[in-house]
Amino acid sequence: MEALHETLLMDAIINPEKIPHNVSHAFLVCIILILVALVIRKSIRLVPKGTQNFVEVITEAILNLVDENIGHHWGKTLFPFICTIFMFILVGNCMGLIPGFTAPTANINTNAAMAVPVFLATHYYGIRVHGIKYIYHFLGPVRSIFALPLMILMFVVEFVGHLARPLTLTVRLFGNMIAKHILLLVLAILAPWIIPTSILALGVLVSVVQAFVFTLLATLYLAGAVEEAH
Amino acid sequence: MKKTVVAISLTLILLWVLAPLCFAAEAEAAAKGSNVFYYAMAALAAGIGVGIGALGCGLGQGVATSKACEGIARNPGASGKITTSLIIGLAMVESLTIYALVVALIILFVNPFGKLLQ
Numbered sequence A: 001m002e003a004l005h006e007t008l009l010m011d012a013i014i015n016p017e018k019i020p021h022n023v024s025h026a027f028l029v030c031i032i033l034i035l036v037a038l039v040i041r042k043s044i045r046l047v048p049k050g051t052q053n054f055v056e057v058i059t060e061a062i063l064n065l066v067d068e069n070i071g072h073h074w075g076k077t078l079f080p081f082i083c084t085i086f087m088f089i090l091v092g093n094c095m096g097l098i099p100g101f102t103a104p105t106a107n108i109n110t111n112a113a114m115a116v117p118v119f120l121a122t123h124y125y126g127i128r129v130h131g132i133k134y135i136y137h138f139l140g141p142v143r144s145i146f147a148l149p150l151m152i153l154m155f156v157v158e159f160v161g162h163l164a165r166p167l168t169l170t171v172r173l174f175g176n177m178i179a180k181h182i183l184l185l186v187l188a189i190l191a192p193w194i195i196p197t198s199i200l201a202l203g204v205l206v207s208v209v210q211a212f213v214f215t216l217l218a219t220l221y222l223a224g225a226v227e228e229a230h
Numbered sequence B: 001m002k003k004t005v006v007a008i009s010l011t012l013i014l015l016w017v018l019a020p021l022c023f024a025a026e027a028e029a030a031a032k033g034s035n036v037f038y039y040a041m042a043a044l045a046a047g048i049g050v051g052i053g054a055l056g057c058g059l060g061q062g063v064a065t066s067k068a069c070e071g072i073a074r075n076p077g078a079s080g081k082i083t084t085s086l087i088i089g090l091a092m093v094e095s096l097t098i099y100a101l102v103v104a105l106i107i108l109f110v111n112p113f114g115k116l117l118q
Helices: A021-042 A051-070 A072-095 A108-138 A145-190 A195-226 B002-032 B036-074 B076-110
Strands: none
Touching (some): A072 A108, A072 A195, A108 A195, A145 A195, B036 B076
16 A cells, blocks of 8 residues: 555645544544534524534434434434534545545544544433333343343343444444555556546435434434333 | 255365465474565465455345335335335444454454564
């Protein structure tokens, strides 16, 4: 990979040896999100127009998703976390499509930094809602003292499944972004100008869909932890 | 049944043909004293691994798309919900091939046995 070296715009401002590319571009994503929020706040109106309309579409879609899956009681508390994840991943992925910038989500550290808090939040909210009875989630459908071997087996299986969740969340997003990046680089060397543009169009679709899939899975995991019945 | 027999016998024949090639590469590497054998094996593993991963993904996504088209044909009014579910399902299946790709990239570029080879 040393032969395929890219120059990025950020190299002019920040030394890439001291601050890696994913960190500086993640900060850039945060700055973009905060600036958009401040600009909208200054001229907010009841019937939205322009940028406020676009952001409201996204916010309403995620609000519907959260309300449908988590319910009214905990949906309001968990909504800011989930919507922030969605917006960060969306802007981060799309930043990788612009030449001169790299996607912060194309680095496994950024993705792990988002998936591990989701994992910790599921258990924190699960314990907060259910108390010690949260362990019943791991023990399977039959809960009597006679089914103790089944409960132990179910606990082991659920434990491994739960450990797999942050891993798959991270690797799914990382793999999609790095595959798109490598494919673009290789095709640009092999058959420039037309074919990489079609891959770029596919890349836009993949960026948006992967942001939505990460958010949807985070919502479903949190919903499974805070559900009232069972 | 016949297809299974043909597939298994083809795999065995392929293994039988490729085995001498592997040993040739290892003998050459032992003669040179370098770790070209690792890179030869890594290239082979990456190619075959991602190929098999893409095979499963193609079958799964094909079945998903065909069922989605059938659902839309039965009930064109629900095509919005069906399309949304289809896209989410395709992303889930595709991520399995992406895991295979990540393993192939690790084998090729991160050289997990670095210390052992020096």
